[in-house]
Amino acid sequence: MTVTEPTDVAPDATPDATLDAAVAQEAPAAPETAPKNPRSRKLLGSVLRWAAAVVVCGGLGAGTAAAITSMERTDVPGLATENDGRWAYPKLSLPPLPEGSPRPFTIGNEGEVHHADLRALLLPAPAGATVDPKLDGVWVSVDQYVSLYSKDERPELKQAFDDSALRHITARAWTMPDGTKSAVYLLRFKSVAFSEHFKDYAVHAGTAATTPLEGIQSVGTEALGNDARVPDTVQYATAEKEPYGPEQTRWAYIQAGDTLALVVQSRKGEAAPVPFQQTVTLQNQLLG
Template identity: 60%
Template sequence: MTEQLSDRPVDEAVGKSEESTAQAGESTAQASLDGAPARPRCSRRVLWAVARWTAALVVCGGAGAGAAMGITAADREDVPGLATESDGRWEYPRLSLPALPADRPRPFTEGNDGEVHHADVRELLLPAPTGATPDPKLTGGFVSTDAYLSLYAKESRDELRRGLADSTLRHVAARGWTTPDGTRTSIHLLRFSSVAYAESYADEMLDVHSASGPKALPDGVEYVVPEDFPDDIEVPETKAVAFREKKPHGPEQVRWAYVQAGDTLALITQTRAGEALEVPFRQTVTLQNQLLG
């Protein structure tokens, strides 16, 4: 079968097409001249697809940003895999130096040649750490000379008592506690009338800088080299020395530390069954030293 063609001439159909195109162009140009926007030729289907993809990207981006903000704002311990294990240190309350009487300087400032602590010595005692049980006999107040001397061997107490009398001892303040692991801590602050008397008692009566161990402490005590302590234990103008019982020792081990700061001498002890742990001991000595310095 022969295909039927249009009964219009080819030239006529082309002419009509060109005429229609010209008319459309004239209409668009006229619309542009009149200020009306040209009619877009994009398919609605295409526009909807673009809108859906844009919305999906916005949602994903928002979720990612929210997750990143959540990780940034959370505490390190709250994020799995980022928690820091305890290194054995105790949790102490926030520490601050006590207020001084009006016009009274700190112990190591100009004009205080006697290096006197004008603050109440009881307020210079380190507080007990969180969770510790306070010692009912060492509550942070003043204690007797005999209570302090009970830390030493009986054969040394009379000589030390005479030394304290000659050194014009003013007060002894003390605090003690026991932590859940069984460590017993005691801190005694001896305040003298001047730095000269405090140094004399520490050097001559106690011989705290002796490499073989100070006087009055039990036999079998060894000196802890200062380099074994962290850098922050070195508080300017103060002196800290530490000792421990050598191994083998009895069922308990005791650690001692002296801090000489101006007119005040601190004695810090820690006792624990088996072994007195090094980390909390260093921490306690460091913090008490900082309060005195």
């Protein structure tokens, strides 16, 4: 829109022109026009551009929030692979459920049962890993599992399995180029009550009396970051304390309804904490 500048009255204007000017002064004031000063115009333009930017950013932020909150439950958010030691895991997704079966933590699933194939809930190996062909999403016997623990503990653990309504054990293991050895075991019981009882009274997860793994003498609890937390699940991490010989071991239990997971990592020298937390977190997400 073109704004017409008001015309000044000349000194030699006629009486009629002076009257017209007086009438114009009494008339309602015209809307304010843009500042005549070029510097003021520049400032105003900057303000308008910033205002537009705020509106655009606000729209983008709202769009991003909408996208995050509308994620499908079958999409499992992973941890980015960065130069801090994290591994490149493949994109994760939850396996399909049998028709009409609820997820473990939905209303009506009192036993918090995982109805999906337990082997499909195992974390896949990351890029660059050499997978153990004998432990690649296969069923594992009780004897195989209890062999992870010290010999003195095995008879008691076997009896605990007999008393705990165990259904299945499955596992996957791999070795990374830096020598880190990883293994994930999933133990499914008849219900969350049996799973919790085994966790509390057989392996004593999260306590100073936790059942030691084979060859480990001294252990201490380890804190995992907030990223590792998943609603409806609980995790307990443990690290071997010095002196621990040629290699160090870290392990964690994940209590997720009827399923108890065991994640074990060891490496010559020190088992790095970053990939350990990443592995525990992603396995936890698959179970939650």
